[in-house]
Amino acid sequence: MLRFLQDFSYYNPTKIEFGREKEKEIGRYIKEAGITKILFVYGMGSIKKSGLYDETIISLNKHGIKYEELDKVVSNPLLSRVNDGIKLARETEVQAILGVGGGSVADTIKAIAVGVKYDGDVWDFFSNKAVIKEALPVFTVMTLAATASEMNGNSVITHDETKEKFSIGSVLVNPVLSVINPELMASVSKDYLAYSAVDAIAHVIEVYFTATYHSDFNSRLVESIIKSMMRTTEILLKNPNDYNARGEFAWIATQALNGLTPSGTEGGSFPNHMIEHALSALYNVPHGAGLSVVIPAWMKWYKEKNIAQFQRFSKEVFGLKTADEGIYALEAWFEKIDSPVTLKGLKIPKTDIPDIAKNAYVIAKTWGYDKENSLQNIIEVLEKA
Structure with a gap:
């Protein structure tokens, strides 16, 4: 049976800023998108040791971006932390989410972004009980290269209780902009x-x-x-x-x-x-x-x-x-x-x-x-x- 090249639509709305010290401009990039308040999400503290946390705060303050923080995102990110982020984002009425870290942080901010806009349990999206129709904008500064989360709409989350590791995919959570500075990845073991x-x-x-x-x-x-x-x-x-x-x-x-x-x-x-x-x-x-x-x-x-x-x-x-x-x-x-x-x-x-x-x-x-x-x-x- 003959097979042929299939019809397809290819659309990727993510802008990539690639190169040295691009992370220092993250506040400007967010401001240019018309956003004034964000949820700043990161992992277990490595960005504080490296100095990237301070650089991010300096950039946000320089460009007048207000922020709330959510830390302690773990490798193989958990639903419970996603729910913490949804609650915080709603309470503080942020306009977008910034993730600074690796794929786990990117996965987490995407799940938060869709959860904030949904009245039900965000796990409904992962278990195919609901369809993603809207989400907060997300931005990333990547410290690890692996998942391509910086340029796709995928998120993988583990349910703490059931031990199910499911995923979602939607162009609505493609990052608006992602920073890739190879120098930030030099300390990866x-x-x-x-x-x-x-x-x-x-x-x-x-x-x-x-x-x-x-x-x-x-x-x-x-x-x-x-x-x-x-x-x-x-x-x-x-x-x-x-x-x-x-x-x-x-x-x-x-x-x-x-x-x-x-x-x-x-x-x-x-x-x-x-x-x-x-x-x-x-x-x-x-x-x-x-x-x-x-x-x-x-x-x-x-x-x-x-x-x-x-x-x-x-x-x-x-x-x-x-x-x-x-x-x-x-x-x-x-x-x-x-x-x-x-x-x-x-x-x-x-x-x-x-x-x-x-x-x-x-x-x-x-x-x-x-x-x-x-x-x-x-x-x-x-x-x-």
Whole structure:
């Protein structure tokens, strides 16, 4: 059956300010958007140690931007903190939200932005019980490159009580403007650099393998992103202060999930993210670390369903021939950068596989993936890990 390039609409309203010291202008950028009061959201205090907090406050004050603060956003961000932010934003009548930090902070501000404008429980959006119709504007200053949250409308949040890790996606929470200064990312630890690289690769590799039609251009774009991410990661592991490599790494991560790579493809899904969300929801493992365990296992399980694309991956990315050679080369690269490739590496016992699979299958049903990913299929993937 012939497959063709699909009709599509591509729209990304986010403005990117990329470069050194751009973060010092965040107050001006917000003022130019006609906003005078914001909720300033950040994580566990690293921006205070680095001086970025003070620089942000100086910029806000300089341009007359009033602000309220919400801190203590954790990795694998929680619904409870989102609800704290919604309450504070409503009480103080802020006009927009600024997130300074990594993907977790960006996820949190987007969830707050839609929750403020909704009379019900914000979790309704994550569990597909409500559709996003409006949101407060959001702005970001990024300190970590991985999720492309700076240029997409995605948010992933974990429910504290049910341990469900669900997501939303809407152009209404694409940031109005995001600042990417590679120098702000130079202090990222080697392990989180590795996990970030895995996450960015995962963002492009899943549709690459699962789409029923993936054009040559789309495939070349994905392959370029993967190879460039691998190259810059290896440079940065040796020299974290290489500005050019750091800048490329950051921009590659942005391109990996800003809606460009899947445009015109047919089908395509994110089964690796689906399974990993269960791991990080249940065990609070770093998202990228969970992905480096799931991806090779899933590839070994799925390869025969799209063998030609797996062979292409092997040839174009690693210069090898067979599907298996490409899979094991990627797995070996994950090991090379010290990202785990087994459940044991995450200190998760094999006996937990049924519980992990059950959690992942709830996500599969929520995302509409359950026909292609049965509970037994998920168990089989996890057993290969």
